[in-house]
Amino acid sequence: MNIQQGKKMKKMLFLVFMGALVALTGCKGTNEKRGDEHLEAGRFRNAINSYLEAKKKGSISDEFYDNFALALIRAADAEAKKDLNSQLLSGYFEQAQKALDSAKKDEVTQEFVTALANLGKLQAAQETDYGTVLNAFAKLDTAMVMAKRKGVGEGAVKTIRSEAENAYVKVALPNALSEEDPVVREYFLLQIDVVAPENAELKQALNKSRVNTRGYFLIFGENIGERPSNRVDKWGYVMAFPTIKISSTSLVGELQVWASTGNNTEFVVDQIKLVSTDGKEVFAKQTGSGWCEAEVVVGKKGNEKVEKKKASFKGKGKLLNEFQCSANITFSFDSSFTPDYVEYKDEMGIGRKYLGQ
Numbered sequence: 001m002n003i004q005q006g007k008k009m010k011k012m013l014f015l016v017f018m019g020a021l022v023a024l025t026g027c028k029g030t031n032e033k034r035g036d037e038h039l040e041a042g043r044f045r046n047a048i049n050s051y052l053e054a055k056k057k058g059s060i061s062d063e064f065y066d067n068f069a070l071a072l073i074r075a076a077d078a079e080a081k082k083d084l085n086s087q088l089l090s091g092y093f094e095q096a097q098k099a100l101d102s103a104k105k106d107e108v109t110q111e112f113v114t115a116l117a118n119l120g121k122l123q124a125a126q127e128t129d130y131g132t133v134l135n136a137f138a139k140l141d142t143a144m145v146m147a148k149r150k151g152v153g154e155g156a157v158k159t160i161r162s163e164a165e166n167a168y169v170k171v172a173l174p175n176a177l178s179e180e181d182p183v184v185r186e187y188f189l190l191q192i193d194v195v196a197p198e199n200a201e202l203k204q205a206l207n208k209s210r211v212n213t214r215g216y217f218l219i220f221g222e223n224i225g226e227r228p229s230n231r232v233d234k235w236g237y238v239m240a241f242p243t244i245k246i247s248s249t250s251l252v253g254e255l256q257v258w259a260s261t262g263n264n265t266e267f268v269v270d271q272i273k274l275v276s277t278d279g280k281e282v283f284a285k286q287t288g289s290g291w292c293e294a295e296v297v298v299g300k301k302g303n304e305k306v307e308k309k310k311a312s313f314k315g316k317g318k319l320l321n322e323f324q325c326s327a328n329i330t331f332s333f334d335s336s337f338t339p340d341y342v343e344y345k346d347e348m349g350i351g352r353k354y355l356g357q
Contacts, residue, residue: 003077022041032067037124039067044075065102071113072096075107080119084126089119092138097146113153113290114160117143121164130191137195140164165196173201182213210356214241218259236260237351245357251331251339255284258324261349267292267319267327268346273332279357282333290327292317294315 023067028036031142035050051068054060076092093116100109120139141160147154169192176188192202217240237257244253251274257267272284291310299305311318319325331339341354 009118018325026090028061028063029056029057030055032060032064035071036067037137039071039074042074042168044071044078048075049069062104065099066105066108069096069099069103069108069112073112074097075256076119077115084119084122085132093119097142100150106150107276109146110153110156111148113143113147113150113157114288116140117157117160119161120278124164124168124195127171133195134226137161149153168192168195169199169202173205177205182209183218185209186213198264207356209355212356214244214353214355217256236349239344239353241352241353244355246339248335249333249337251333252287252329254326254328255342256324256326257319257344257351259319259321259349262321263348264318264320265308265348267313267317267325269315269327269329271346272327272329272342272344274333274342275340276333277338280333280337282331282337284327284329284331286315287328289314290317290325291323292319293323294318294320295300 018098026089031054032052034053038044038047038050046073048068051064051071055068056063072092073096076089076096079086079088079092093112096112098185100112103109117140118138120143123136123139125134126132140157142266143157144161147157172188172192176192179185179188186206189202189206190207192199193206196202199245217238219238239254239258241253242256255272259265269284269286269290274280275281276282289312291312293308294311295306296309297304297305308323317325317327333339337341338357339355340357341352343350343352345351
């Protein structure tokens with residue numbers, strides 16, 4: 001073999017090697033190329049169908065998932081412009097989110113989180129039911145989770161969410177404050193708090209409401225450890241302070257507890273705790289005797305009737321389901337302690353009473 005033939009052989013081997021390398025890294029088949037053409041022309045649904053066919057046949061390039069995600073995102077955007085509540089939207093974004101797990105380009109993730117957040121913002125601005133509002137803000141939260149996980153677009157999503165919160169509070173807060181019943185008013189304020197907990201106007205209104213409702217049983221609950229829920233709490237304790245006095249170093253008052261656990265249990269006064277705004281805890285001391293409600297049979301035989309009676313107790317009382325107990329209690333703390341809420345918890349349930357400041 002002469003030198004010229006050797007060079008020719010090396011060139012052929014190099015071309016064979018490069019061809020094998022291209023085959024290993026993936027090349028575009030007919031369906032993917034067709035999908036790219038549809039994507040470029042703005043025919044997004046056609047692009048999606050072509051990409052799905054390419055994936056099915058297993059002939060895809062390194063760019064496939066980026067372009068597939070873009071087609072889904074842009075199809076969703078086009079659909080939202082026609083119908084903001086189209087049932088197709090969730091499917092588009094769910095598929096796009098899965099495609100992003102294999103996508104490579106940050107700008108595609110940026111487009112996804114921005115589009116999903118903007119959709120949530122637009123849906124939240126509709127004058128519609130509260131469930132739709134929650135779903136809209138769930139989209140904003142999903143966009144934020146994705147932005148944080150990928151390290152792309154977090155600032156843009158924060159801005160969009162802030163705009164959505166402010167727009168919702170602007171409409172919802174005056175409606176809540178127009179309610180004359182203090183319990184109903186607080187219920188609606190807590191609904192707003194679910195989606196806009198950092199809004200300054202809402203915080204101020206909710207704080208004022210809690211001061212005014214210290215003496216009320218609020219027959220709805222917050223799921224402790226989770227984001228607040230405004231559904232009726234059927235599995236816990238609802239509390240009220242008919243009398244209460246808070247100073248710089250103490251809280252003194254009568255605490256009443258109504259049970260909705262579905263169980264009969266003991267009411268133990270020294271398990272009542274007061275928690276500060278920065279998470280410090282102090283426990284209650286009982287002053288004087290307390291009482292718990294019970295049903296007793298009274299009257300002569302043949303003429304009996306059931307009456308609700310109050311049985312006194314010290315330290316521990318019998319708390320029956322859908323009945324009340326009451327105790328005069330006191331908490332002592334230092335001047336740096338700012339009371340936030342009272343909590344009662346046992347193996348049967350939990351309850352909180354927010355006090356406001």
